Amino acid sequence: xxxxxxxxxxxxxxxxxxxxxxxxxxxxxxxxxxxxxxxxxxxxxxxxxxxxxxxxxxxxxxxxxxxxxxxxxxxxxxxxxxxxxxxxxxxxxxxxxxxxxxxxxxxxxxxxxxxxxxxxxxxxxxxxxxxxxxxxxxxxxxxxxxxxxxxxxxxxxxxxxxxxxxxxxxxxxxxxxxxxxxxxxxxxxxxxxxxxxxxxxxxxxxxxxxxxxxxxxxxxxxxxxxxxxxxxxxxxxxxxxxxxxxxxxxxxxxxxxxxxxxxxxxxxxxxxxxxxxxxxxxxxx
Numbered sequence: 417x418x419x420x421x422x423x424x425x426x427x428x429x430x431x432x433x434x435x436x437x438x439x440x441x442x443x444x445x446x447x448x449x450x451x452x453x454x455x456x457x458x459x460x461x462x463x464x465x466x467x468x469x470x471x472x473x474x475x476x477x478x479x480x481x482x483x484x485x486x487x488x489x490x491x492x493x494x495x496x497x498x499x500x501x502x503x504x505x506x507x508x509x510x511x512x513x514x515x516x517x518x519x520x521x522x523x524x525x526x527x528x529x530x531x532x533x534x535x536x537x538x539x540x541x542x543x544x545x546x547x548x549x550x551x552x553x554x555x556x557x558x559x560x561x562x563x564x565x566x567x568x569x570x571x572x573x574x575x576x577x578x579x580x581x582x583x584x585x586x587x588x589x590x591x592x593x594x595x596x597x598x599x600x601x602x603x604x605x606x607x608x609x610x611x612x613x614x615x616x617x618x619x620x621x622x623x624x625x626x627x628x629x630x631x632x633x634x635x636x637x638x639x640x641x642x643x644x645x646x647x648x649x650x651x652x653x654x655x656x657x658x659x660x661x662x663x664x665x666x667x668x669x670x671x672x673x674x675x676x677x678x679x680x681x682x683x684x685x686x687x688x689x690x691x692x693x694x695x696x697x698x699x700x701x
Contacts, residue, residue: 425503425561427451429473431466431488436507436531437479439541443569467497474499475561477529478506478516486515493518503558505529510585512578513554527554528581529562531571532588546570553578599624601669608662637684644677645684647691652698671699 428444430437433454444452454462455469463469470476470492480488485506498504504519505527516526533548535541550566552559552575563573576584599620606616630639643651652674659667678695681687687695 425474425565427453427473427475428565429453429455429469429476430479431455431469431476432479432481433460433463434479435535435538435541437477438538439535439545440477440479440569442538442542443545447568447570449568467492467495470497470502471499473502475503475565476505478504480506482508482511485511486518489516490518493522493524496522498522498524501525503527503561505552505554505558505562507531509588510582512581513558514578516554525555525558525561527552527558527562529565531566534592547572549574551576551584553581595624595628598669598673601666605659605662605666605670637680640677640680640684640686642677644674644695645681645686647681647687647695649691649694649698652695656698674699 426449428449428451430441430444430452433441433456437454441452441454451473453464453469453472455466456463457466459465464472466488476498478485478488485508489504489506492498498519500523502519502524503526504516504524505513506515507529508515509530509532511528513526513528515528516524520526529550529552531545531548531550533541533544535544546569548571550562550571550573552562552566552573554562559575563575566573602620602624603613603616606620607613611619627639633639643655655670656667659670675696678687678692678699682689682692
């Protein structure tokens, strides 16, 4: 993965003034990009129509909803809204630059641009964007310019090949959304042990925060602790026996995560082959 940098185009259009679009506009102006145009379907004060904004800039970011990206791009291309040779990109996490075929057919350079961070509000996005990795995929001209934009806004650019967007997004979902789901499952399991859910959330939250920080700093293998890392088959069997009356999805989640943990412990070097096989049989059955 390379991370090129370059001068950012002098003009930027943001089509869709939602959380991310509004934050990118604020960050761009703070970074000294003077010509920032915001386009909306129903323009408010200080905004342009989508077509007028698209035609005003050399770099156009579509921050509309995922389902609207292709149709908005096609409509703008058919209307001749894009400047010749403009860079057109969208900010979807799961879709690649193939949604921008209509702009490419009009002579534009196309890419996707996705900041890997959670943005619950525009204000939070402005605060959290600096230091966030911005993943760019598309043609060379477009990704080079977007890498430059990411750097200018305080992000860390990362360019990766076409065709990997869905797997990239699946990885992001596991690292973000699934953490919340696993935390919920852990709180539920603790509650079934007779622990007040509020107490379980507070106590497990401390553990979750520490474990996530260790994994991020040391890497998953080095951060791994616990019974599977130690090869403690008896403890895992005791867990499974105690969970016999729990909801099936809790047991399945424990076992699926446990199977991956066995692989991680083997990679770390704390688990021998025979013990790993015994643990896999316990978790599988």
